[in-house]
Amino acid sequence: MTGMESPALLERPRAAHEKRVTIALFAAGLTTFAAMYSTQSLLPSLSAAFAVPPAHAALAVSLTTGFLALAIVPAGVLAARIGRTKVMIGSAIAASALGLLLPLAPTLNVLLALRAVQGIVLAGVPAVAMAYLAEEIGAAGLGAAMGVYIAGTTIGGLAGRLIPSITLGVASWRWAEVSVSIAAALCTVWFARTLPPSRGFTPRPAGLGTLLGDLGRQLRDRGLLALFGLAFLLMGSFVSVYNFLGYRLTHRPFDMPAALAGSVFVLYLAGTAASAYAGRLADRRGHHRILVAALALMVAGALITIPDHLSTVLLGVLLFTTGFFGAHTVASAWVGTLAENRGAASSLYMFAYYLGSAVVGSAAGIAYAAGGWLGLVACVTALFVIAAILVASLVTAGRAAPRPSRARRPR
Template structure:
């Protein structure tokens, strides 16, 4: 590129402006995405609906995120990153303003579907923005901090919604997130620097689609995409139905108390950097496998009758999940030999397919087998898949 400018390094003030702005954007959109998760039992009772119907407030958002990642990823390659990051935030705010005005759960699900598409604008453009504007030596730190904000946003969304709903009302909880989003939108609009090194993608959409098809014919990438789905199916399944489990005897916890248990999710903030550091010393496959086993052990701990053990187990599950997820994501980038960006996009799509499946397909398991059934399936799936993956990798070695 003729007018290419050196990317910002960790020593530059603009580096921290970018990291802070994108971090705040990430915090809000992921808070919005996972905000309804602790409210599923509340929705079931408040609107007199089934567990499966209540879970659609999560799964429909996720399906829309998947669609948005593909569409907005294409568009951001052609029209720039900044516009999609900014408008993703404000368009995510709007459904929160309308949700408190309706008493129809169907309308809430429709608004959540619209919101999901808007949410996708930040993850579709943020990492590309970082790769273009940050010096390659500082890119790893910027990316790790951004991904950590994903976990922080999920924690804040769950905590705010659960606490405010229990203390005041669900309408006020949605309004509180809307206010947070407006504040963050103003900060990002004012602070996030204009792109200096964006180059418009000259490829046709047909060429981009060919790139996707190229990756889908790569068996090694397909296995990694599959791991992303399986990890998220188990992880989301546990977090979607733990509120139902904890509202029942012998725990009988209030929504406010359950919202604080979601703080365990924040342990995932340190999962990515820890996993990356260990992978450099003992190998990425070993650390990823250890992460999966830690996830499974944590899930099994939730069968305990002790609330303390359950919380410890959830912390272990979060640490294991985010460690395995971070290393799987980086392995996708290394494995792809062509259009690495589209390979990463496909992994994100797989990841969110897992979110959708975990929040909806586990509903009949809960209905028939309760928490024991959820834990059994959530623990078995990752173990079987990681053993299969490691066995195929050994054969190729």
């Protein structure tokens, strides 16, 4: 450099880097969530193939997210030592390889064991992605970048459910799993080839005492603690609805074929749009306002699904999905705004997020078995009451995140 470059010229490499980061994390969301939820639309087929009830088949989702939750913090620690990009790429490759083994499982127990291991190796991407974005993207664009990443997770989640659903129309659940696992592997290649090296990362080798201290400081922050609770409740309610939606649509009064019932997952596209829009809107209007609106949309959507009319079920799921991804986008960006140690905070947020999927997603099977869809909606509504209390505590405690300035964070 000569020292004579204009600010616009100096900004170009940074903008190019941030664009590449955003695209790569979009691909990461695709491959991670396609793998994570590749069995969700297959649950009724797994129940039929292995003669097990819905709550048992649902373990093919809950075990993956549960073990992922347990591996979140260790994955974050490993990333702090060896680098965020190495952990994310290694995680995506290992998960894709395990996904290709799933169709070969001779029994449901073998399938569940593979899904549990896949959850462990998947942890490297969600454990690191939020912190990586916060380090590489300027403050003014963090909400939008987080929205693009989460949009990638919505499309990945859609692909993970829709691809096998379509395949079920012409083949068994094994071929359905083959199709989605190949798609996830291709997205992994795209992600690994696109992800740029970290610029804002500083290695932080730490012992157990330092790790526990870092995590403890995040848990003593009431604002962050409320956001961790929200992550648990949001994901728990969301995965519960989608775990048992297929059962409702393939049984009376709808009696839809499995492939047609699976096509309802196209409503995930509403989440794609909501993620990108909610991130930008939160940057301008404030996190708490958009979060309250998104939660209200989830409540309305859940209630609208109660009548046994296909049009109201689809409308309700559409609103519920839109609200969920909007709320998740805002809450995850809010963590990055409040936290001093973003790596530790994002690890705890994602731990709570996937723990909610595993715990509530499994427990909701009891509510569904006892009270059908109405019992499931009652369970989800109770979670929203707790979520509203947490949001109120954030606002009354003065932790509503301020609107970020247009200036970039110093590097």
